Amino acid sequence: MLAAAVAVAALGACDNTPAAAPPAPVAASSAAAPGSPGTFGGTDLAWIEITIAMDEELLPLLALVPSHGADPGLKELSAQLSEAHQGELVDLRALHDRARLPDENPHKGMPMPGMVTPEQVAEATAVRGAAFDTLVVRHLTAHLQQGVKLAESEGKSGVEPQTRALAERVIDNRRDWLTQAKKYA
Template structure:
């Protein structure tokens, strides 16, 4: 079994541990510094799976948030969605650096994987014609699922991950997701 086959099995095992059936902070908290290419690191299977899954989840959320400036109902929702988008863009910078350092393949095997919290292109298409409160409610529902799953996955990384910067990023993910879960009520 090669490294990437092992990674795929580890990712499926991680998802299984979280009870997922499908396998096919503070808002202003700064993200950790980008990973140095010269830093020596040892990534375990959980680290590798968490990085790939979280990259896929964050990347697939952004197109939904891109609709907010024109589709959202008002300043509070637009502001919250903009904060969430900026947070995920910052996370992606750090996740992609870890991804590169870990030597993961360019093609993310978790992209498009049907799982809780993963925003799909179909959901983005469904949201595109929605306006105002209807759009805000739709996005809030997707964000809740995304945040809940992010906390679950990052919790698994915290328990079983071995690479210190990856574990630290997972802790920040838990904190930020919990913060934004609490703030979703601001727009309902």
């Protein structure tokens, strides 16, 4: 339990922006030796849940881009991001199931840096064209930057090999997408 609390605190410390109180810690999910396949530490568990929530909350914003956006390049990037995040969710949900995490995600809807909120999606729904593109790029940049920070924490403190490998892919992808998003800022 202590390791999970430390992991959640470590993930939360990735940004200086105040965030909601962390959820109750979850115990590691296997009796196998730390670092062996199937062993999930507290950081692994927290990262899986947080990343699932962040990815799920981003998708409704990305779904607006084809009908509300103006820039064809941003539309193409958002389509790539949507497809990639949906694929990432498949991998995250498989890890979630292997870790035997609860069905209800304590991070879903939690206001935190980089989390696209329903209010932000509603705000984006009300605008079109260049103003929409500016808004989307701002939220997308925050999401991608926080995703890198969280995945770096997983890389440093996670113990489950497949989870750490996914975090490395997340870091690489989000850094690449950040570079692409800067073109539209």
